[in-house]
Amino acid sequence: MVDIDDVHLRLDSAAGPVNILRGMNLSVDRGERVGVVGPSGSGKSTMMMVMAGLERPSSGRIRVAGHDLGGLNEDGLARFRRDHVGIVFQAFHLVPTMTALENVAIPLEFAGAPDAFDRARAGLEAVGLKHRLTHYPGQLSGGEQQRVAIARAFVAEPSLLLADEPTGNLDLETGAHIVELLFGLAERRGTTLVLITHDPALAERCDRTVKLMDGRIADDGRHAARNVRVEA
Incomplete structure (x- = not known):
């Protein structure tokens, strides 16, 4: 499902270039659930942005669901996300002027689905919000x-x-309900899940845990990463 090959991301700043991702390599199989852990600033959220095509790397190759993201323009990336990727952020990112039903229908309307609101209604029922x-x-x-x-x-x-x-x-209690909902839906639908978390116990619920350190994979959950080097 995901193949990240020697990906680097460097951003310019007033103090000079900042290396966010530094030679990242990672593969995720279809249907796999992967927990991603690491200290703040290790590159976890940036890695997710790169997987979603929301951030372009400085170098390296990213393939997701059979698509080489480097070969897509902005419109192509938008269609790729529409057709293949779902994203859940910590801060919800709902449109405040839209109802729950309208918020859920957004990706379906973008895709031109004629039954967008019927499917959005079913989606809200699936998460226990039929009354909202x-x-x-x-x-x-x-x-x-x-x-x-x-x-x-x-x-x-x-x-x-x-x-x-x-x-x-x-x-904690609400978070536990959300976790059960997330894993339950992913399992029933066979969705590949990449979950960023600071909670080791939550990461352990996944099929494997990937550990990031300083913009690299320190441990891919299968074996010790081979791309970690001590720099002078």
Whole structure:
């Protein structure tokens, strides 16, 4: 599903170039659930952005769902995300002026689905929000907003789901419910899941745990990474 080959990402700053990703190599199989851990600043969220085609690397190759992302222009990347990728962020990222139903229908409307609202309604029912269809984000609790975000991510039946600290803004009990929902939907639909988390216990629920350090894979969960070097 995902093949990251020697990917580097360098950004310019007033203090000089900053190396965010430094020779990253990672493969994720179809249907696999991968937990991603590492200290703040290790490149976890940037890696997810690169997988989604939301950030272009400085060098290296990325293939996702059979697509070489380096060969796609911005319109091509948008279509790739529409057709293959679902994303759940820590901060929900719902449109405040749209109802829960309208928020979930967004990716389907972009895809031109004639049954967008019927499918969005079914998606909200699947996450237990049948009674919140016409509510706006400001009328929902944090946990309910995250359930709307999960429904939106799953509604187009993506082959890859990327989740970046999906329980980070929730209390422990609500976060636990969100985790069960996320894993349950992924398992039932056979979706490949890449989950970024600071919680080792949550990462251990995945098929394997990938550890990042200083913009590289320190351990890919299969064997010690071969791309970690001590630099002078």
